[in-house]
Amino acid sequence: MDKMDSQELIKSIARESPSRIILLVIDGLGGLSAPETGKTELETAKTPNLDRLAAEGICGLSEPVSPGITPGSAPGHLALFGYDPVRYNIGRGVLEAVGVDLPVGPDDVVARGNFCTVDEAGLVTDRRAGRISNEKCAELCRLLDGQVIDGVEVIVRPVREHRFVAIFRGKGLSDRVSDSDPQQVGLSPLPVTASEPEAKKMASVANRFIAGVKAALAGHVPANMVLLRGFSRKPGFPSMNEIYKLKAAAIAGYPMYRGLARLVGMDVLETEKGVVNKIQTLTQHYNDYNFFFLHIKGTDSAGEDGDFNRKVAVIEEVNDGLPELVSLQPDVIVVAGDHSTPALLKGHSWHPVPLLVYSKWCRPDGVKEFSESACVQGGLGRIPATQIMPLAMANALKVNKFGA
């Protein structure tokens, strides 16, 4: 007998109701202690409002993937949305498009591209074309954009420096094709080949596109060629509405998170920079949705920069905005992170992430402050991040009994 996974289980018993859930994601929330004080960023920040929520709610730690695994932003967020991040994989091309806020259609095949340098023999001498400027990249993308090959439109958009995205938009395309990127210098770009018969058209279009690019870029040394990789289609994820019967909205500033939210079927609201503006956006749309994903990026950016104090400051900003969220009287507030980003490590890490669930029905524990050390003792224990959504749904009384 095949076993339902936890997402299929919650899908089979989720029910629609007007109760509201706010999922506040403080990106890279978890940290490590500064050697001088023995306190993490979250423990250093003055957070009376978060602490009050912790005291009235139930706390714990969430494991984004599994012990010892450091997640990227995509798996970290998929887990928070209740999608097993090891099972649900987003192709590299699609992720790159998502990261620059490009909508990907159901028939599109998307590749990541590099501008690169080739010598007279056609051998790659620099896979990154000397990291050309963003402006140069945008200019070259405009040059290549909009061709139609065998009925397939090719949309070319800049990402950053030498990186761009190519979207192949047309019928009958498969993403089961090989990269043209040889992954090292001294080799020719590879022909794109089909890994299944249905992919022949995609391979042929890609190769004709590359041949045309070579001609068009001939005079543009160091960016006189392109390399394509990670051909992929939009993953056929079930939407959050299908799974949880939620009307879900995302409030996020960065394209990557807006794109991820779109991939799981959320409406993505327009918003402005900063914590205050994001909370205002939520307030304005409070009556239109019953689930809000509110994304705070500054903590992760500060952690990545190794800026302990700036991470502390962003956490305090979130703390200051909290009363406005609470005053809306949502049925459930979840405060979570997609992963840890300790300033000491200047990057994402594997450490479990403080977690707080606040609702009328949460069975409060003895935790009185929102911190890594206090959450270790929390009533939620240490749970996989994929179980946060079922917990939030339960606390919003949106789940039927399982079995008779």
Next chain:
Amino acid sequence: MDKMDSQELIKSIARESPSRIILLVIDGLGGLSAPETGKTELETAKTPNLDRLAAEGICGLSEPVSPGITPGSAPGHLALFGYDPVRYNIGRGVLEAVGVDLPVGPDDVVARGNFCTVDEAGLVTDRRAGRISNEKCAELCRLLDGQVIDGVEVIVRPVREHRFVAIFRGKGLSDRVSDSDPQQVGLSPLPVTASEPEAKKMASVANRFIAGVKAALAGHVPANMVLLRGFSRKPGFPSMNEIYKLKAAAIAGYPMYRGLARLVGMDVLETEKGVVNKIQTLTQHYNDYNFFFLHIKGTDSAGEDGDFNRKVAVIEEVNDGLPELVSLQPDVIVVAGDHSTPALLKGHSWHPVPLLVYSKWCRPDGVKEFSESACVQGGLGRIPATQIMPLAMANALKVNKFGA
């Protein structure tokens, strides 16, 4: 979409680096409280060095298989090495060979054997031949050893009392054959039969071997016949080098653990009896490897004997050796057990095992002593033993980010 298991996941992102990990396994570490004191063996032992490591590191409990399951030595260790002990099964024959330090080749099929007693009608009257002495067993094994049947060499080696190992070494053998052991007295030994066509040769060689043995042992009552079971081949486990990109060495005195380490691809170092000598062996080879499995057997033996005080003494010996390990400044020290062996139960048990991870990046918790009761409150929580290796790898900064 097939899901990667946690071993495939870590394999896909593990990276080679010079950082070093020491996995100190105190066999049967976990215990139960003596009724007079309310303290376990570990809590009774004076362990200032282990306690300091606990205070500076992060603690928890490891679950060797799952709650309520008492593991044998093989599953207990496979889990510590990161191999799902329910999925990775070592055939009984191979395990018996490993347990007496016999190398098993890739083409070998190995069976466990019993000397037994049969009556004149050929019916088994004692499956253990009156538990003959080790010396008698060795003498009879020499009698049977070294035959060549149909090009297959049969190597026969004593284990203990009536038990021996038979290795069938030759080409074209399959282990998919049935036991000759009828598992009860009053029946004839069974013919070995092939469960697949490719196993016909193995079955025929085994039956000819048994027929020859019957003739050779005719005058050796009570050991006048043999029973074979658990035909098995060396399991095709991925090595620890393949999974973790580690250069791994084992320092263990007992054949079983040396054999298990060899099955997962470790180099097995020569060492002498006692904790002090084992630590010295590690020190001598410290520059040659970046992973060390250091095995302490005395705790388990004492527990099996029901000798509470001896188990306490061995733990104190380990504690005394610890500063030398710490002084090597490895990037990660893990102190773990393969299972609990409470002296009160005189055997392995299902109780979760104290666990300690010590590294620069471990996010210390509030645990100040290494004990069962303190570890319950530890920051690692209660984790499957298979997740210890990913955690150790992460703390040694040997794992790339999962996903973008």
